[in-house]
Amino acid sequence: MKIEIWSDVMCPFCYIGKHNFEKALEKLPFKDEVKVEWKSFQLDPTLNASEAISTIEYFKEKKGVSEEQAKQMMQQVLQMGKNSGIDFNFEKALITNTFPAHKLLHLAKKYDKCSQMEEALFQSHFLNGENVADTETLISMAESLGIDKEETRQALTSNKYDYEVSQDIQEAKNHGVTGVPFFILNEKYAVSGAQPVELFKNALTQTYQETVSPHKNLSNGENSCDTDGYSI
Template identity: 70%
Template structure:
């Protein structure tokens, strides 16, 4: 069973959704039969990759929110994060263009380390206050996951995997995805947002029951033919 997840590194709900999804999956007996594919999405592709903004600067400039309103919203997200086991450090987070981080994610896919890369990028951005658009920061993250830094540098200094990132974004558009996180379960169902663990577990179980488990025959085998002949 395949789960596709569209996400952006600077989306706190994506990090919450990841944790809740993984907690739900861990409880299910068929967890080893689930393939997870992380897909790229950019919430603000217009951001300058050479610049960073604080969370409050971004809210003020992009959304027009006064600091008091931004503080209130961030407090609510921190509370949600705590429930998912995340201690967000928004006061340290640096908002920047995430395209390079998505290139690195696609490199990690090559080595079956996309999930580890997604987690490492979230930690770097939301916990450690690192610039996930910075070359040296990304190379350090790649190295920490056992990915060759020279290869990572070649990817980040070139257009390699750019088409893969753009393909994910186009696919999101074609699927009507306008916000993240967004989960597509085996091409059959969709779950949007950082939903509770219980909802993820229920959705995963339903998808598995309908698309993976053997068909239950609601009749007998009469009036049918098989390789041994026909039965009336």
């Protein structure tokens, strides 16, 4: 069963959604039959990758709110994070263009390490206050997951994965996605937002029962013909 997840590194609800989704999946008997595919999405592609500003400053400029209002908005997300086991550090988090981070995700996908890289990027941005557009920071992250340093540098400094990132973003538009996280469950159902664990669990179970379980072979294969002849 395939689960596609559109997400952006600087979206706190994407981090919460990832944790809740993974907690739900861990409780399901068919978890080993689920393949997760992370997709790129940019909340603000107008940002400059060579610059980084604090979360407070970004909210003040982007939302046109006061510093106090920005802090109140973040306080609500802080509590949601704690409920999901995440201690957001918005005071350190740096807002920048996340396109380079998405290129790194596509490189990680090549080695089947996309989920691990997604987690590493979230931690880097929300917990460690690192610049997720900085080439050396991203290279270090890749090395920690066993991905070659020079291959990572080439991926980040060339346009090698630009098309893949852009395709993910275009695909999101084709699906009508305007916000993240956004989950498509085996091409049948969609779940948007950082939903509670129980909702993910129920949605995954329903999708599995309707799209996978009915096709499972309930017999032992006896009394049939196959490419090796009769099976009796």
